[in-house]
Amino acid sequence: MSIFNYFRTKRAPAASATTAKERLQVIVAHQRGQRNQPDYLPRMQQEILEVIRKYVPVDQEDVQVQVDDSDNCSVLELNVTLPG
Amino acid sequence: MAKIIVVTSGKGGVGKTTSSAAIGTGLAQRGHSTIIIDFDVGLRNLDLIMGCERRVVYDFVNVINEEATLNQAMIKDKRTDNLYILPASQTRDKDALTEESVAKVLEELKERFEYIICDSPAGIEKGAQMALLFADEAIVVTNPEVSSVRDSDRILGILQSKSLRAREGQEPVKEHLLITRYNPARVNAGEMLSVADVEDILAIPLLGVIPESQDVLKASNQGEPVILNSEAAAGQAYSDAVERLLGKAVEHRFVDEERPGFFKRLLGGRA
Numbered sequence: 001m002s003i004f005n006y007f008r009t010k011r012a013p014a015a016s017a018t019t020a021k022e023r024l025q026v027i028v029a030h031q032r033g034q035r036n037q038p039d040y041l042p043r044m045q046q047e048i049l050e051v052i053r054k055y056v057p058v059d060q061e062d063v064q065v066q067v068d069d070s071d072n073c074s075v076l077e078l079n080v081t082l083p084g
Numbered sequence: 085m086a087k088i089i090v091v092t093s094g095k096g097g098v099g100k101t102t103s104s105a106a107i108g109t110g111l112a113q114r115g116h117s118t119i120i121i122d123f124d125v126g127l128r129n130l131d132l133i134m135g136c137e138r139r140v141v142y143d144f145v146n147v148i149n150e151e152a153t154l155n156q157a158m159i160k161d162k163r164t165d166n167l168y169i170l171p172a173s174q175t176r177d178k179d180a181l182t183e184e185s186v187a188k189v190l191e192e193l194k195e196r197f198e199y200i201i202c203d204s205p206a207g208i209e210k211g212a213q214m215a216l217l218f219a220d221e222a223i224v225v226t227n228p229e230v231s232s233v234r235d236s237d238r239i240l241g242i243l244q245s246k247s248l249r250a251r252e253g254q255e256p257v258k259e260h261l262l263i264t265r266y267n268p269a270r271v272n273a274g275e276m277l278s279v280a281d282v283e284d285i286l287a288i289p290l291l292g293v294i295p296e297s298q299d300v301l302k303a304s305n306q307g308e309p310v311i312l313n314s315e316a317a318a319g320q321a322y323s324d325a326v327e328r329l330l331g332k333a334v335e336h337r338f339v340d341e342e343r344p345g346f347f348k349r350l351l352g353g354r355a
């Protein structure tokens with residue numbers, strides 16, 4: 001192994017590209033989840049959030065609303081994470 | 085059967101026009117009659133990259149509005165046979181294009197050309213959607229950085245829902261990933277997403293990797309598509325991409341750092 005390779009393997013692996021990839025995986029998964037979702041969904045999510053907040057303090061990201069289409073019916077999925 | 089290929093990206097300034105010019109020229113060089121259409125109404129650029137800005141008389145919008153015929157508006161490329169350019173308007177806005185009128189022009193072009201390359205404007209709104217609406221294939225131009233990859237994913241979503249092929253339930257638009265402004269040294273230093281990273285995330289077939297190169301700016305200064313510079317790595321990378329577009333299996337070059345120089349070889353480096 002040459003001296004150059006030696007230095008290369010020693011280089012700190014705290015690479016920003018790794019962070020970039022991890023962030024992208026999350027972003028893209030989220031984006032894909034929103035594809036083909038009905039247009040009313042964001043507003044509905046907002047209203048559901050407001051109703052829940054009358055009773056429990058929750059953050060925006062604690063309430064997930066999603067529509068899953070299967071062959072002959074659509075399922076509205078509501079996921080609320082309550083503070084522990 | 086004529087093929088309509090959109091060159092798109094979501095994010096601006098990633099290399100759509102550079103790539104449209106290079107790939108259109110490469111197809112024509114190989115004997116395929118090709119026209120490149122600038123869909124960036126209001127911000128035309130393709131004419132500059134192709135070096136035909138002084139020959140623009142009529143434009144795409146004039147043809148749409150029937151103020152000029154296609155023959156009057158199309159510009160024959162001076163360097164490459166089989167190649168025409170249809171410039172965008174500099175003065176109108178994107179609303180000048182309607183679905184029916186664009187469809188009509190494309191139908192006419194399909195009679196005359198094998199390849200119709202649509203250089204999309206940036207964004208994911210109306211202008212970009214018009215450019216991809218009639219596409220059979222899409223070249224998604226992506227820079228190896230977070231915002232560009234995210235936007236590419238969004239434009240893929242639009243291709244899969246808003247293109248005519250999607251709307252009419254036909255066979256989906258064939259997608260190609262073109263990574264541009266790639267810098268292998270920075271990838272090795274862990275500062276830039278690698279080809280594998282981008283492929284992993286977008287999960288569409290890789291058409292090519294174009295290295296970041298001074299030659300691209302030089303080519304645009306001179307108004308000559310970079311693919312005509314066969315000495316330049318970027319030109320060669322575009323040529324390879326054209327071969328792949330035509331169905332040939334060509335190995336990817338310019339993905340790794342340049343071969344070790346004198347000192348490295350002296351020291352026994354093999355990387």
Ligand SMILES: Nc1ncnc2c1ncn2[C@@H]1O[C@H](COP(=O)(O)OP(=O)(O)OP(=O)(O)O)[C@@H](O)[C@H]1O
Nearest residue numbers: 096097098099100101102206265295296297300301
């Ligand atoms: N491989 C490359 N290496 C270096 N510079 C590049 C490369 N590809 C493109 N560029 C430069 O990036 C800039 C933007 O390129 P280009 O105009 O092709 O992008 P675009 O996606 O069409 O932009 P817009 O979204 O504004 O239409 C130009 O200055 C161009 O010279």
Ligand SMILES: [Mg+2]
Nearest residue numbers: 100101124129
């Ligand atoms: Mg452009």
